[in-house]
Amino acid sequence: MADAAGRPEASPGSALIELRAVTKVYGRGSAAMHALRGIDLDIAAGEMVAVMGPSGSGKSTAMNILGCLDTPTSGTYRFRGVDVGTLSRDQRALLRRHALGFVFQGFNLLARTTALENVELPLIYQRVRRVERHRRAMTALAAVGLTGWAKHTPAELSGGQQQRVAIARALVTDPAVILADEPTGNLDTARSREIMDLLCAMNRERGITVVMITHEQDMAAYAGRVVHFLDGLVEPAATAVEDA
Amino acid sequence: MLSNSLLLAIREIRRNVLRSFLTILGIVIGVAAVIVMVTLGQGATAAVRTQIESLGTNLLIVRPGQHMGPGMSSDAPKFSLADVAALRHDLPALAAVAPAASSAMTAVAGNENWSTSVTGTDNAYLAARSWTLAAGRQFTPSELRAGRASCIIGATVRRELFGAQDPIGQRLRLKKLACEIVGLLEAKGQSSMGMDQDDLVLMPIRTLQRRIAGDQDVDVIYLSVKPGRSMDRTIADVERLLRERRHIGSMDEDDFRVRDMREIASMLAGTTTVLTSLLGAVASVSLLVGGIGIMNIMLVSVTERTREIGIRLAIGAREAEVLMQFLVEAVVLSSFGGLLGILLALGTALLLAGALKVPFIVDGGIIALAFLFSAAVGIVFGWFPARRAARLDPIEALRHE
Known part of the structure; x- marks a missing residue:
C-alpha cells in the first residue's frame, strides 16, 4: 500500500492493472521477434476496455501478460500493485485462480463434460465444497441465462450457448478482471450482441473489469475505452485521449 | 488436494x-x-x-548310504536279513518290517517278453505298503524259507505277458529261473511321480538272493509303524538299533538313511x-x-x-x-x-x-x-x-x- 500511495495515479479504484515499458521478445539474436516494444498501459478497476489492432500487433502477447500466463522480457506489470514479473509459476496460477477469468474465442470448454461441471471447474481448484460449488455454478449459469442447460455437454450446445458457459465459468469465482480474447470471433452478429450485452452487464452490475480483444468496430463500441495496438506499441493518440 | x-x-x-x-x-x-x-x-x-500322505504316513524307508544330493549316495554296506530280523524282534512299535532287493530283468512267458523290475521280499512287504492281492495267494512260509521259485506279479506284467488270461498257476521265466505265479496284485495305477506301480514281479527274497543276484544283500527295508506310535521316536529307535548293528561310533555319521513319507511329501x-x-x-x-x-x-x-x-x-x-x-x-x-x-x-x-x-x-x-x-x-x-x-x-x- 505504501508503494501504491507513493504514486500520484494510484488513488483507490484506479490502476488495477499497470504496465510500464513492457517488452516481450521471442527467440534470440537475429531470430529475435519483438512482440512488444515497450508499452505503458493503465486500466482502472471497473473499466471496460477494448483492445484492437491488426494481427501481429502484439495484442495477444499483451493479453497473455495481463492474464499472468506469461511474463514480460523487460518492464513491469503490476496487478493490484504486485509486480507479477517477480511471482513464481505457482503464484501466478493462484493469482489467475482467484482474481482472473478467461473467455476465449474458441470457448475452450472441456469436451464431454456438462455445462455445470465446466462451470464448477474453477471452484474445484478453489476447494469450494460440493453443495456450495453446485449452488454457485447454478447461479452463474442462471446469470448467463442457461439454467435449463446445466446437464448438456458442449457438443449439445450452440456456439453462443458455449460462449455463455465460458462466461459463467469466468465469473463463477467473482474475479476482479475478465480477459476476453475475441469472445465473439466465432459467432454471428445476433449471438455476438448477446455476448457483448452479457459482458457489459457483468461490468456494470458487478463492477468486474473487462479487457477484451476484438477485430470488430461495433463490438469495440460497447467498451468505455479502446486501446489500439500497432507493431508492438500502443498507439499514442488513443491512449493519450483516454488518459486525459 | x-x-x-x-x-x-x-x-x-x-x-x-x-x-x-x-x-x-x-x-x-x-x-x-x-x-x-x-x-x-x-x-x-x-x-x-x-x-502322498494317502500312501501311508506311517511308512518308513531305510536305505544304506547317505543322500549326497540329487541321485547321489555315499557308498555303504548293504543291510542283511539279520538286520531285518533284529528290527522285527527289538522294536514292538513296528507293524511290519520288509526287506527288499531289486533287479531289472526281462520276464518271458510263452512268446511274450517284458522288461520289468523284480523285487525279492516277503509278505510283510504287502502289509507295509498296504498292497492287496486281486487273485491268488501270498507266499507260504515254506516258500519263503526254502527260497522257492514262486512269484506275485503286478497288473502291467500280467497284461503284457498273459493278456486277459488267468495268470495264476502259469509260469514265467527270469533268466534261467522258471517261476510259478501264485498271486496277482491289485492294480494301483501311476504314482504321483508318474511311475507305473503295477510294473513289477515279487518273489521270496531268498530266491532272488540265491538264484538271481548271488549275494546276501538287502537293498531297502520297508517299515510300517503301528497306528498311535510316535513316528519320530520310532525313527530314532530304528537309527539307534542300526547304528549299533553296523558298529558306527558315537562321533560318526549314519551310513544309512531313514526317510518317512512326510519328508518325501x-x-x-x-x-x-x-x-x-x-x-x-x-x-x-x-x-x-x-x-x-x-x-x-x-x-x-x-x-x-x-x-x-x-x-x-x-x-x-x-x-x-x-x-x-x-x-x-x-x-x-x-x-x-x-x-x-x-x-x-x-x-x-x-x-x-x-x-x-x-x-x-x-x-x-x-x-x-x-x-x-x-x-x-x-x-x-x-x-x-x-x-x-x-x-x-x-x-x-x-x-x-
Whole structure:
C-alpha cells in the first residue's frame, strides 16, 4: 500500500492493472521477434476496455501478460500493485485462480463434460465444497441465462450457448478482471450482441473489469475505452485521449 | 488436494469409459495371470501332499548310504536279513518290517517278453505298503524259507505277458529261473511321480538272493509303524538299533538313511512350490507389460488433452495439481484394473481348479500383493506422463489443436 500511495495515479479504484515499458521478445539474436516494444498501459478497476489492432500487433502477447500466463522480457506489470514479473509459476496460477477469468474465442470448454461441471471447474481448484460449488455454478449459469442447460455437454450446445458457459465459468469465482480474447470471433452478429450485452452487464452490475480483444468496430463500441495496438506499441493518440 | 484430484480423475475416467477400459486391460490380465498361476500352483502342491500322505504316513524307508544330493549316495554296506530280523524282534512299535532287493530283468512267458523290475521280499512287504492281492495267494512260509521259485506279479506284467488270461498257476521265466505265479496284485495305477506301480514281479527274497543276484544283500527295508506310535521316536529307535548293528561310533555319521513319507511329501511339495514361483514370475512380467501399456495410453492422453491441460492451467491449476490429477488418474485406473483382475482370476481359478481336479485355495496374501503391485504400477508408470502434463506451458497448450 505504501508503494501504491507513493504514486500520484494510484488513488483507490484506479490502476488495477499497470504496465510500464513492457517488452516481450521471442527467440534470440537475429531470430529475435519483438512482440512488444515497450508499452505503458493503465486500466482502472471497473473499466471496460477494448483492445484492437491488426494481427501481429502484439495484442495477444499483451493479453497473455495481463492474464499472468506469461511474463514480460523487460518492464513491469503490476496487478493490484504486485509486480507479477517477480511471482513464481505457482503464484501466478493462484493469482489467475482467484482474481482472473478467461473467455476465449474458441470457448475452450472441456469436451464431454456438462455445462455445470465446466462451470464448477474453477471452484474445484478453489476447494469450494460440493453443495456450495453446485449452488454457485447454478447461479452463474442462471446469470448467463442457461439454467435449463446445466446437464448438456458442449457438443449439445450452440456456439453462443458455449460462449455463455465460458462466461459463467469466468465469473463463477467473482474475479476482479475478465480477459476476453475475441469472445465473439466465432459467432454471428445476433449471438455476438448477446455476448457483448452479457459482458457489459457483468461490468456494470458487478463492477468486474473487462479487457477484451476484438477485430470488430461495433463490438469495440460497447467498451468505455479502446486501446489500439500497432507493431508492438500502443498507439499514442488513443491512449493519450483516454488518459486525459 | 487428494480428494480434489480424485474427483477430477474420476470425472476424467468416466468421460472416456472405453479408453479407460482398454488402458487397464493389460493390468487386468497381468493381475489375473499372477493370481491364477499362484492359486493353481498352491492347489497342486496341496493335492500332491494329500496324495502322498494317502500312501501311508506311517511308512518308513531305510536305505544304506547317505543322500549326497540329487541321485547321489555315499557308498555303504548293504543291510542283511539279520538286520531285518533284529528290527522285527527289538522294536514292538513296528507293524511290519520288509526287506527288499531289486533287479531289472526281462520276464518271458510263452512268446511274450517284458522288461520289468523284480523285487525279492516277503509278505510283510504287502502289509507295509498296504498292497492287496486281486487273485491268488501270498507266499507260504515254506516258500519263503526254502527260497522257492514262486512269484506275485503286478497288473502291467500280467497284461503284457498273459493278456486277459488267468495268470495264476502259469509260469514265467527270469533268466534261467522258471517261476510259478501264485498271486496277482491289485492294480494301483501311476504314482504321483508318474511311475507305473503295477510294473513289477515279487518273489521270496531268498530266491532272488540265491538264484538271481548271488549275494546276501538287502537293498531297502520297508517299515510300517503301528497306528498311535510316535513316528519320530520310532525313527530314532530304528537309527539307534542300526547304528549299533553296523558298529558306527558315537562321533560318526549314519551310513544309512531313514526317510518317512512326510519328508518325501514336503520334498515334492517343495518342487511344486518352486514351479509355482516360476509361473508367478512369468505372469508378473505380464503385469509389467500392463504397466507399460498404462504409461503408453497416459502419454497419448496427455498429448490428446494438451488443450484441456491448458484450460486447467489458465483457470488456475498449479503444477502440482495437474501432476496429482494425472497421477491419481493412473493409480485409480491401475488399481481398478487390479480389482477387476482379482475377480477375473478368482473366477478363472475356480473353473480351472474344477477342470484340473486340484483344490481351490485362495491365498489372501497374494491377492493383496497383486492389488498393491497394480496400484504401484500406476504410480511408477503414471509419473512420467503426469510430469509432462504438469510442465506444459499454458499458452502453448491453449494454442494446441
